[in-house]
Amino acid sequence: MVSLLWFLIAPALLSAASQSPLHSSWRKRNKETVQKIYNLTIYPANAKIITEGASAVPTGLFNANATGRVTPVGEFSGFQDSIEYFFGLAALPTGAPPNGAITNATLVDFTTGCAEVAASTVYLTLSTINADGSAGAYISTLKQVAFWHFDEEGAVLQYDAWIPSIALFGNLPHDSDPAGQRGTIQGVCDLQAQTCVGNNTVYDSAAACNQTLSAKPFGSFDEAWGDNVVCRTSHVLLTKFRPEVHCPHVGPTGGGKCVDVEYNDVCFNDEFLFGEPLGRPFNCPDEDDD
Ligand SMILES: *[C@@H]1O[C@H](CO)[C@@H](O)[C@H](O)[C@H]1NC(C)=O
Ligand SMILES: *[C@@H]1O[C@H](CO)[C@@H](O)[C@H](O)[C@H]1NC(C)=O
Ligand SMILES: *[C@@H]1O[C@H](CO)[C@@H](O)[C@H](O)[C@H]1NC(C)=O
Ligand SMILES: *[C@@H]1O[C@H](CO)[C@@H](O)[C@H](O)[C@H]1NC(C)=O
Numbered sequence: 001m002v003s004l005l006w007f008l009i010a011p012a013l014l015s016a017a018s019q020s021p022l023h024s025s026w027r028k029r030n031k032e033t034v035q036k037i038y039n040l041t042i043y044p045a046n047a048k049i050i051t052e053g054a055s056a057v058p059t060g061l062f063n064a065n066a067t068g069r070v071t072p073v074g075e076f077s078g079f080q081d082s083i084e085y086f087f088g089l090a091a092l093p094t095g096a097p098p099n100g101a102i103t104n105a106t107l108v109d110f111t112t113g114c115a116e117v118a119a120s121t122v123y124l125t126l127s128t129i130n131a132d133g134s135a136g137a138y139i140s141t142l143k144q145v146a147f148w149h150f151d152e153e154g155a156v157l158q159y160d161a162w163i164p165s166i167a168l169f170g171n172l173p174h175d176s177d178p179a180g181q182r183g184t185i186q187g188v189c190d191l192q193a194q195t196c197v198g199n200n201t202v203y204d205s206a207a208a209c210n211q212t213l214s215a216k217p218f219g220s221f222d223e224a225w226g227d228n229v230v231c232r233t234s235h236v237l238l239t240k241f242r243p244e245v246h247c248p249h250v251g252p253t254g255g256g257k258c259v260d261v262e263y264n265d266v267c268f269n270d271e272f273l274f275g276e277p278l279g280r281p282f283n284c285p286d287e288d289d290d
């Protein structure tokens with residue numbers, strides 16, 4: 001009965017959908033939501049979020065239960081985790097070369113087949129920042145491809161994103177660059193010494209941190225998830241938000257985040273991560289009836 005009814009009314013709904021003002025309104029809404037999210041990675045909008053935390057994120061962009069995966073960085077559960085990833089990892093000018101930050105977020109591809117689901121590709125331009133805060137010289141471009149699932153109000157509830165070739169994007173140190181790797185370890189150890197203090201201390205000193213991390217595999221920026229240095233380079237940036245949560249990830253054990261994971265366990269655990277059958281979050285509801 002239900003399917004017969006559906007058969008009868010679906011053609012009418014489908015043809016109405018392609019013309020109705022409702023269609024263009026959620027199309028515009030979804031695109032704006034995604035563009036607004038990426039706009040907040042642009043300096044100095046990201047700096048405000050890094051300083052002020054969740055309260056600086058406009059309402060309506062992420063659902064309180066926003067959850068997703070960003071390959072090759074990790075998985076993020078809940079609003080706080082998600083916004084820390086999206087904005088906390090966006091570069092801040094350091095004052096030292098290359099003094100870079102994101103200065104442009106262009107949605108080069110965007111499609112949305114229903115109110116619930118969209119797919120996008122964004123190019124995030126990294127440039128130097130001038131003394132007056134304006135964009136200076138071009139440094140590099142970060143690409144992110146993502147599927148999005150929106151709640152009834154149009155806020156992001158689920159996402160599955162991919163950043164290809166992070167190592168090449170950042171010209172980051174690899175195995176043939178031991179001096180570069182030592183510098184990266186020192187950077188992680190110096191930063192955690194500022195943010196992981198008091199009862200959030202995870203190393204006795206920056207030197208102890210250096211000793212522990214120098215003994216670990218460096219890792220690859222194209223597989224940032226593991227008990228390695230690379231994983232800690234991203235998690236150390238998050239210690240500014242919630243040191244009690246993120247310092248253990250930078251510490252000797254990896255705190256359950258910077259730990260060795262099985263490819264099959266973390267790349268395909270959709271049902272666990274999203275709490276829905278495989279494929280459900282990122283297909284339009286009516287496609288189930290095909
Ligand atoms: C994103 O930022 C650009 C550049 O500042 C601006 O022109 C555009 O209106 C913003 N888009 C949204 C949806 O906020
Ligand atoms: C988030 O999930 C919890 C637990 O399932 C639920 O009670 C709550 O209503 C959800 N919040 C939103 C905004 O959907
Ligand atoms: C961002 O980059 C795009 C693509 O290169 C360009 O068309 C646009 O004008 C730039 N936006 C700003 C605000 O610089
Ligand atoms: C850790 O330090 C924070 C901030 O100083 C404090 O709020 C918290 O109660 C401390 N926790 C413990 C277990 O001492």
Ligand SMILES: *[C@@H]1O[C@H](CO)[C@@H](O)[C@H](O)[C@H]1NC(C)=O
Binds near residue numbers: 182207210
């Ligand atoms: C860190 O440890 C490595 C390996 O023991 C050593 O070569 C390097 O000099 C140390 N760096 C600092 C800043 O102490």
